[in-house]
Amino acid sequence: xxxxxxxxxxxxxxxxxxxxxxxxxxxxxxxxxxxxxxxxxxxxxxxxxxxxxxxxxxxxxxxxxxxxxxxxxxxxxxxxxxxxxxxxxxxxxxxxxxxxxxxxxxxxxxxxxxxxxxxxxxxxxxxxxxxxxxxxxxxxxxxxxxxxxxxxxxxxxxxxxxxxxxxxxxxxxxxxxxxxxxxxxxxxxxxxxxxxxxxxxxxxxxxxxxxxxxxxxxxxxxxxxxxxxxxxxxxxxxxxxxxxxxxxxxxxxxxxxxxxxxxxxxxxxxxxxxxxxxxxxxxxxxxxxxxxxxxxxxxxxxxxxxxxxxxxxxxxxxxxxxxxxxxxxxxxxxxxxxxxxxxxxxxxxxxxxxxxxxxxxxxxxxxxxxxxxxxxxxxxxxxxxxxxxxxxxxxxxxxxxxxxxxxxxxxxxxxxxxxxxxxxxxxxxxxxxxxxxxxxxxxxxxxxxxxxxxxxxxxxxxxxxxxxx
Amino acid sequence: xxxxxxxxxxxxxxxxxxxxxxxxxxxxxxxxxxxxxxxxxxxxxxxxxxxxxxxxxxxxxxxxxxxxxxxxxxxxxxxxxxxxxxxxxxxxxxxxxxxxxxxxxxxxxxxxxxxxxxxxxxxx
Numbered sequence: 263x264x265x266x267x268x269x270x271x272x273x274x275x276x277x278x279x280x281x282x283x284x285x286x287x288x289x290x291x292x293x294x295x296x297x298x299x300x301x302x303x304x305x306x307x308x309x310x311x312x313x314x315x316x317x318x319x320x321x322x323x324x325x326x327x328x329x330x331x332x333x334x335x336x337x338x339x340x341x342x343x344x345x346x347x348x349x350x351x352x353x354x355x356x357x358x359x360x361x362x363x364x365x366x367x368x369x370x371x372x373x374x375x376x377x378x379x380x381x382x383x384x385x386x387x388x389x390x391x392x393x394x395x396x397x398x399x400x401x402x403x404x405x406x407x408x409x410x411x412x413x414x415x416x417x418x419x420x421x422x423x424x425x426x427x428x429x430x431x432x433x434x435x436x437x438x439x440x441x442x443x444x445x446x447x448x449x450x451x452x453x454x455x456x457x458x459x460x461x462x463x464x465x466x467x468x469x470x471x472x473x474x475x476x477x478x479x480x481x482x483x484x485x486x487x488x489x490x491x492x493x494x495x496x497x498x499x500x501x502x503x504x505x506x507x508x509x510x511x512x513x514x515x516x517x518x519x520x521x522x523x524x525x526x527x528x529x530x531x532x533x534x535x536x537x538x539x540x541x542x543x544x545x546x547x548x549x550x551x552x553x554x555x556x557x558x559x560x561x562x563x564x565x566x567x568x569x570x571x572x573x574x575x576x577x578x579x580x581x582x583x584x585x586x587x588x589x590x591x592x593x594x595x596x597x598x599x600x601x602x603x604x605x606x607x608x609x610x611x612x613x614x615x616x617x618x619x620x621x622x623x624x625x626x627x628x629x630x631x632x633x634x635x636x637x638x639x640x641x642x643x644x645x646x647x648x649x650x651x652x653x654x655x656x657x658x659x660x661x662x663x664x665x666x667x668x669x670x671x672x673x674x675x676x677x678x679x680x681x682x683x684x685x686x687x688x689x690x691x692x693x694x695x696x697x698x699x700x701x702x703x704x705x706x707x708x709x710x711x712x713x714x715x716x717x718x719x720x721x722x723x724x725x726x727x728x729x730x731x
Numbered sequence: 732x733x734x735x736x737x738x739x740x741x742x743x744x745x746x747x748x749x750x751x752x753x754x755x756x757x758x759x760x761x762x763x764x765x766x767x768x769x770x771x772x773x774x775x776x777x778x779x780x781x782x783x784x785x786x787x788x789x790x791x792x793x794x795x796x797x798x799x800x801x802x803x804x805x806x807x808x809x810x811x812x813x814x815x816x817x818x819x820x821x822x823x824x825x826x827x828x829x830x831x832x833x834x835x836x837x838x839x840x841x842x843x844x845x846x847x848x849x850x851x852x853x854x855x
Contacts (some may be wrong), residue, residue, distance in 0.1 A: 337822065341815070354758070613788075672808075673811050676811075676812055677812055678817055683756060684757055684820075686758070700823055702760055703757075703816075704820050704821065707763065709733055709767050710763060710767045711810065713767055713771050713774060714770060714806055714813065717744075717748070717770055717773055717777060717806055718803065718806050720781060720833045721777055721802055721803050721806065724781045724782055725796065725799055725800075727781065727791070
């Protein structure tokens with residue numbers, strides 16, 4: 263039979279355990295806004311009760327139980343990565359879009375329109391020196407506006423390069439924090455269950471997820487291994503593998519610690535978004551050393567077409583004074599991706615402009631040049647589009663990419679909030695209890711999705727009935 | 732009582748879809764069912780509007796096209812949210828040891844295919 267003192271001791275111990283549980287609760291309250299912190303509960307363990315054997319029973323404090331579920335956190339982190347990607351895309355494409363003047367009152371489109379008007383005015387008075395000088399001035403405006411646009415886009419590219427470098431630095435710094443956690447984990451077995459250390463670890467993982475996509479695997483020794491989606495490690499046990507950003511012929515590349523190109527493994531997160539804009543969106547406009555880019559394609563088509571017409575003509579209808587026409591534009595030859603930045607008006611004066619076409623028509627060349635403004639003046643070098651149409655498409659694409667990125671960002675913010683709700687609902691709940699509800703949720707979602715499909719189809723049908731205005 | 736005009740129905744449907752979108756919470760089962768009812772109401776309105784427009788060869792104004800475009804925009808946003816929630820629950824089902832449901836050609840799960848058999852899932 264347990265002694266009276268043993269019973270007192272059991273009661274005292276129970277009070278102590280309650281006090282410890284209150285401390286855990288207080289700690290939860292104190293850390294309610296600490297990044298990465300998860301609610302802790304104190305496990306209570308019943309002590310043996312054996313009256314005959316003198317065991318007084320009672321309760322003892324067990325270990326701390328973390329309410330965090332690694333899998334649930336992983337779901338949120340993957341959505342956070344997507345939000346990081348869309349946010350980076352929205353911000354960087356915004357600066358690209360801003361480089362284009364879409365009002366038509368300035369920039370390339372206004373300058374091009376002005377040049378076409380100058381050509382048209384010249385066709386009415388082909389010998390007039392003022393009209394000729396206006397053509398030179400108009401060409402100068404076009405060249406400068408294309409140079410300005412090219413420079414603006416180049417600056418956007420430099421800014422993105424800088425952002426990529428900064429993001430890589432942040433990723434390596436966070437990987438360093440996780441590596442340090444692993445070191446502490448191996449040095450001290452309690453680290454794996456210490457709420458403070460866990461909060462720091464998950465805060466680092468959350469931050470990392472907004473920067474890049476990765477998978478985190480907890481090893482049996484408590485350490486965390488961080489792998490990029492293609493399997494390249496960032497952290498394994500006590501080793502950290504730094505990544506680096508380098509410029510390449512095709513854009514920016516990410517290299518692993520062995521110098522292997524792992525750019526394709528960075529699909530989302532801020533880094534994925536920046537790489538996409540730099541290597542795809544911007545590269546498609548300004549080109550790379552292996553591709554010309556649409557802006558250079560446009561600038562070259564403009565220069566080659568105008569030069570081709572003028573060089574085939576003559577400066578005068580009078581055979582005694584007529585000279586062969588000269589090129590109006592120049593650009594650096596042999597560097598396809600630098601046409602826009604190097605485009606300039608050649609050093610000719612107004613007397614060297616050739617209004618007479620090869621058939622001897624006094625204003626034939628002027629008319630041909632003015633006709634470039636027409637919707638029928640399609641150019642094979644622009645894929646069958648006109649100069650104005652092609653440039654408009656470049657500007658429209660830039661706007662469209664930004665619009666999509668912004669819409670994706672807004673939508674992803676909503677999606678992340680939903681997944682956080684679902685995580686919070688399931689977190690701290692016995693997942694076995696949750697199992698009963700999963701099927702109900704799946705059915706509910708499916709029925710909502712079906713109605714959405716019907717609604718979308720009906721809306722499409724109704725839209726097809728409406729005339730375009 | 733006067734029957735609602737097609738344009739009024741389109742406007743109403745657009746408001747209902749907006750209401751459903753703003754009220755959507757994937758963690759709330761009752762709320763999800765309520766959203767489905769709202770969307771079904773909106774679908775009925777659009778169906779009525781389409782029927783009336785087709786029968787009377789109505790020339791719907793630009794405003795109706797804009798309202799429909801807004802409605803479609805919100806429908807796409809909501810579809811993405813529902814898809815994200817469905818993906819979460821599908822993964823959770825796998826996590827809890829349920830077999831992945833079979834999906835038909837329309838991408839819809841057949842509930843009876845969800846096996847209650849458990850399997851061991853090791854924490855990553």
